Amino acid sequence: MPVILGPDGPSLGGFVCPLTVVRAERWKLGQLKAGDRIRFVPVTVDQAVALADAEDEAISRLQLPDSPLSWGSAPAVASLSPVAARFRGREADVDVTCRIAGDDYLLVEYGENSLDIALRFRVHALMLRLRDKALPGIVEMTPGVRSLQLHYDSARLRLGALLSLVRETEDELSGIEALEVPSRIVHLPLSWNDEACQLAVEKYMQSVRRDAPWCPDNLEFIRRINGLDSIDQVKRIVFDASYVVMGLGDVYLG
Numbered sequence: 001m002p003v004i005l006g007p008d009g010p011s012l013g014g015f016v017c018p019l020t021v022v023r024a025e026r027w028k029l030g031q032l033k034a035g036d037r038i039r040f041v042p043v044t045v046d047q048a049v050a051l052a053d054a055e056d057e058a059i060s061r062l063q064l065p066d067s068p069l070s071w072g073s074a075p076a077v078a079s080l081s082p083v084a085a086r087f088r089g090r091e092a093d094v095d096v097t098c099r100i101a102g103d104d105y106l107l108v109e110y111g112e113n114s115l116d117i118a119l120r121f122r123v124h125a126l127m128l129r130l131r132d133k134a135l136p137g138i139v140e141m142t143p144g145v146r147s148l149q150l151h152y153d154s155a156r157l158r159l160g161a162l163l164s165l166v167r168e169t170e171d172e173l174s175g176i177e178a179l180e181v182p183s184r185i186v187h188l189p190l191s192w193n194d195e196a197c198q199l200a201v202e203k204y205m206q207s208v209r210r211d212a213p214w215c216p217d218n219l220e221f222i223r224r225i226n227g228l229d230s231i232d233q234v235k236r237i238v239f240d241a242s243y244v245v246m247g248l249g250d251v252y253l254g
Helices: 021-028 045-061 117-133 159-172 195-207 218-225 232-241
Strands: 041-043 076-078 085-090 095-100 106-109 138-143 147-152
Touching: 021 045, 041 045, 045 076, 085 138, 085 159, 095 159, 106 117, 106 159, 117 138, 117 147, 117 159, 147 159
Parallel strands: 041 076
Antiparallel strands: 085 095, 095 106, 106 147, 138 147
16 A cells, blocks of 8 residues: 655655655645545656745745646656665775655665664764764754665755765765764663553554454564464563664664
């Protein structure tokens, strides 16, 4: 089932997001009602930024813009290719891929799709270096295990300039092996099969999938797929474990 994510869309994983509605077209989504049909039109990032500029100008003058694309019936989508740049790090022997996520987000990915704590440190170093530069136009940075998502204001910082900045900053990174980051131990309370959990499972079975293998008992599912003898074993393993948290997203990455 395709879903259009709104402002609460995930910054880290969990969902396949093949398209991004550009900023200048999001107002159209607010006009939709149940049963409406829409058609998406692919546009480049440059076109998306031009649409946003035209919209901002129209709002400032309280006049409709002349561009038919900006005010057509179909929301525009950016961009035609998600890969904006690929290069090799100067010091680190690792590939860097910059992926477009709409007209105001850029995802910088390191290496292969695997859990690598060394890449996590490099992501952290890149974030700290960019933060030190305090460049206007960068709104927020969200680090992942092997990626750094950059939220930027395309009206103040164009994509080409941002890509040059990322490459320049990556080339400046050195001494990652000696990098120290602040850490802390957090103890989290856990609730096992309480009334709220049971209600959530019941609603899931009613509205999503009644025969899901993890229903009606999540703990029994965990016991079964791990070949454990009892649910008490599941509890002991979880309570006795310590986790290195490499990133926080819509799910807990331990």
